[in-house]
Amino acid sequence: MRVLGIEGTAWAASAAYFDSETDEVFIESDPYQPASGGIHPREAAEHMAGAIPEVIERALVEAESVDAVAFSRGPGLGPCLRIVASAARALAQSLDVPLVGVNHMVAHLEIGRHRSGFANPVCLNASGANAHVLGYHDGRYQVLGETMDTGVGNALDKFARHLDWSHPGGPKVEEAAREGEYVELPYVVKGMDFSFSGIMSAAKAAVEAPSTGNRDSKSSGDAVDSGERVEDVCFSLQETVFAMLTEVAERALSLTGSDELVLGGGVGQNARLRGMLETMCEARGASFFAPEPRFLRDNAGMIAVLGAKMAAAGDTLAIEDSRVDSNFRPDQVDVTWRGEESVSRPAGDGEVVGAEAVVEIGDVVRKRRLAKEYRHPALDERLRRERTASEARLTSLARREGVPTPVVRDVDPREGTLTLERVGRADLSAELTPERVRELGRHLATLHRAGFVHGDPTPRNARLSEDRLYCIDFGLGYHTDEAEDHAMDLHVFERSLAGTAADFEACREAVEAGYREDGEPAVLERLREIEGRGRYR
Numbered sequence: 001m002r003v004l005g006i007e008g009t010a011w012a013a014s015a016a017y018f019d020s021e022t023d024e025v026f027i028e029s030d031p032y033q034p035a036s037g038g039i040h041p042r043e044a045a046e047h048m049a050g051a052i053p054e055v056i057e058r059a060l061v062e063a064e065s066v067d068a069v070a071f072s073r074g075p076g077l078g079p080c081l082r083i084v085a086s087a088a089r090a091l092a093q094s095l096d097v098p099l100v101g102v103n104h105m106v107a108h109l110e111i112g113r114h115r116s117g118f119a120n121p122v123c124l125n126a127s128g129a130n131a132h133v134l135g136y137h138d139g140r141y142q143v144l145g146e147t148m149d150t151g152v153g154n155a156l157d158k159f160a161r162h163l164d165w166s167h168p169g170g171p172k173v174e175e176a177a178r179e180g181e182y183v184e185l186p187y188v189v190k191g192m193d194f195s196f197s198g199i200m201s202a203a204k205a206a207v208e209a210p211s212t213g214n215r216d217s218k219s220s221g222d223a224v225d226s227g228e229r230v231e232d233v234c235f236s237l238q239e240t241v242f243a244m245l246t247e248v249a250e251r252a253l254s255l256t257g258s259d260e261l262v263l264g265g266g267v268g269q270n271a272r273l274r275g276m277l278e279t280m281c282e283a284r285g286a287s288f289f290a291p292e293p294r295f296l297r298d299n300a301g302m303i304a305v306l307g308a309k310m311a312a313a314g315d316t317l318a319i320e321d322s323r324v325d326s327n328f329r330p331d332q333v334d335v336t337w338r339g340e341e342s343v344s345r346p347a348g349d350g351e352v353v354g355a356e357a358v359v360e361i362g363d364v365v366r367k368r369r370l371a372k373e374y375r376h377p378a379l380d381e382r383l384r385r386e387r388t389a390s391e392a393r394l395t396s397l398a399r400r401e402g403v404p405t406p407v408v409r410d411v412d413p414r415e416g417t418l419t420l421e422r423v424g425r426a427d428l429s430a431e432l433t434p435e436r437v438r439e440l441g442r443h444l445a446t447l448h449r450a451g452f453v454h455g456d457p458t459p460r461n462a463r464l465s466e467d468r469l470y471c472i473d474f475g476l477g478y479h480t481d482e483a484e485d486h487a488m489d490l491h492v493f494e495r496s497l498a499g500t501a502a503d504f505e506a507c508r509e510a511v512e513a514g515y516r517e518d519g520e521p522a523v524l525e526r527l528r529e530i531e532g533r534g535r536y537r
C-alpha cells in the first residue's frame with residue numbers, strides 16, 4: 001500500500017509519502033510561524049493555502065505510485081482543515097484513488113504503536129491543543145483521562161507569551177528550565193483528568209514582580225510568591241505539569257493492566273517529559289516508546305501511516321461524506337483496522353503494584369507510597385505525605401457516614417505508609433455487574449452528602465464481599481460541597497468504566513440509579529453538562 005498523507009490542522013503544512021512494503025516515510029513540511037503572539041486562525045489558513053500545494057508537489061516527486069490519499073479531518077482550526085480537505089479531495093479525484101479521513105489525535109497515537117511494534121499500548125498524547133490518555137477497549141480508543149481546560153502545549157505557549165517570548169513557547173521553557181530550581185506550584189489531578197489553568201495563573205503571578213532577593217521566605221501550600229526567577233518558574237512548571245501527565249499515564253497503565261506506553265504530540269519532544277515517562281515505566285516493569293521528533297510534532301507521516309491501515313481495512317470516504325470536523329474526538333472513531341482485543345487486568349494477590357503504591361496483602365494490608373523517582377523530591381514528598389494523610393482521614397470518615405471501608409490500623413504520613421484492615425474477596429472490576437455498580441452509586445451519594453469526594457472512584461478502588469461493597473483508596477479525596485466536584489467524582493468513575501467495562505451502558509445507568517437514591521439531582525444534571533462540554537470547554 002502506498003499512501004499520500006496531508007496534514008494541516010493548525011501550524012504544520014505537511015505532506016508525506018508512505019510505502020507500507022518498505023515502511024519508509026518521506027515527509028515534506030512548511031511550518032507557519034506567527035509574526036507575533038500565538039497562532040492566528042486566519043493567518044494560519046492563509047499559510048495553508050499557499051504551502052499545502054507546494055508540500056504535496058514535493059511529496060509526489062518521491063511517490064512511485066499512490067493507492068490512496070489520506071488527510072487530517074480534525075480536530076483543528078476549521079479554516080485550515082477545509083483547505084487541506086479540498087486539496088485531498090482534488091488529489092484523490094485526479095489520481096482516481098480512494099480518500100481516507102484520519103483523526104489527527106488517533107494518528108498521534110498510531111504512529112507510536114506502528115513504530116514501536118507494541119500490540120496494545122496505552123497512549124499519552126501531549127500536544128499543543130490537546131492532552132489526554134487513550135486506551136483501546138470495545139473497538140474504540142477510549143479517553144481514560146484528559147485536560148479539563150487547555151492543551152499542555154498551549155499552556156506552556158501562553159506562559160511564554162506572558163514573558164514576551166515568541167511562539168512556540170514550549171522549547172523556550174525547556175531551555176530556560178535547564179538553569180532552574182524548584183518552587184512550589186499547584187498540582188491538580190482528579191482521577192485521570194487534570195487541569196492546567198490554576199498552575200498557569202500561579203506561574204504567571206510568580207514571575208510578575210521583581211525579585212526581592214530573599215529566597216528563604218517562601219510560603220508553602222499553593223500560594224506562590226511573586227518575584228521568582230524566570231528559570232525557576234520554568235523549571236517548576238515542567239516538573240509540575242509533566243509529573244501530572246506521568247501520574248495519569250501510570251494510573252491508566254494500572255487501571256487497564258497494560259505494560260506498554262507510547263507518547264504522541266509535539267510536547268513529546270521535551271526531554272524532561274520523556275525522561276519522566278521512561279523512569280516511571282522502568283519502575284513498574286512497563287515498556288515505553290516515544291517516536292522520533294519528526295513523528296511527534298504535527299506531520300503528515302503519521303496521517304499517511306494510519307491512512308494506509310484504514311485504506312487496507314476498506315475504511316475510505318465518499319467525497320460527499322468527507323466533511324471536516326474541528327472538534328473530532330478520538331473516541332468518536334470506529335477503529336476498523338484492529339481486532340477486538342482489549343487490555344484487561346489479571347486478578348493478583350500477594351503484592352499488588354498499584355499506580356501510586358505498593359500494597360502487601362496479608363492478614364492486614366500494608367500500603368506504601370514509595371518515592372516516585374520521576375518526580376522532583378520536594379513535590380514527591382509533599383504528594384505522598386498529603387495523600388497518605390487524606391486517605392487515613394477520609395477512609396475513617398466514610399465509615400462513620402455508613403460507607404463500608406477498611407479500618408485504619410496505623411498511619412505514617414511522613415513515611416507514606418498505612419496499615420489497613422483487609423476487606424473483600426475481589427475488586428469490583430472482577431465482577432462488574434450493574435447491581436454491584438449501583439451500590440457504588442449509593443456510596444458516592446453518601447460521601448457527597450457528608451461533604452467530600454472519593455477523588456478516584458474506579459472498579460479497582462472498590463472491594464466485593466458477600467454482603468457489601470467496600471470503598472478503598474481515598475488518597476485523592478477532599479472536602480467539598482460543590483456540585484461540580486461531586487459530578488466530577490461520578491464522571492471519573494464513568495470514564496474508568498468506559499475504558500474497562502464489558503457492558504458500559506448498563507453499568508453507567510446503574511451507578512446513576514444508585515446515586516439518585518440518595519444524592520442530589522442537581523449533581524446528575526451537572527454530570528450531563530460536564531459530558532456535554534466535550535473537552536470541558
Ligand SMILES: C[C@@H](O)[C@H](NC(=O)OP(=O)(O)OC[C@H]1O[C@@H](n2cnc3c(N)ncnc32)[C@H](O)[C@@H]1O)C(=O)O
Nearest residue numbers: 009010127128129130153168170171266267270297298
Ligand atoms: C489539533 C492539532 O492541530 C494540534 N497540534 C499541535 O498542537 O501541534 P503539535 O506539533 O502536536 O504540538 C505543538 C506544541 O508542542 C510544543 N512543543 C514543541 N517542542 C516542545 C518542547 N521541547 N517542550 C515543550 N513543548 C514543546 C509547542 O510549544 C506547541 O505548543 C494537536 O495535536 O493538539
Ligand SMILES: Nc1ncnc2c1ncn2[C@@H]1O[C@H](COP(=O)(O)OP(=O)(O)OP(=O)(O)O)[C@@H](O)[C@H]1O
Nearest residue numbers: 254354355356357359365406420421422423460473
Ligand atoms: N484494605 C484492602 N483490603 C483488600 N485489598 C486491598 C485493600 N487495599 C488495597 N487492596 C488491593 O490492592 C489494590 C491496590 O490498592 P490501592 O488502590 O489502594 O493502591 P493504589 O496504588 O492507590 O492503586 P491505584 O491508584 O492503581 O488504584 C486494590 O485494587 C486492591 O485489590
Ligand SMILES: [Fe+2]
Nearest residue numbers: 127265266298
Ligand atoms: Fe498534533
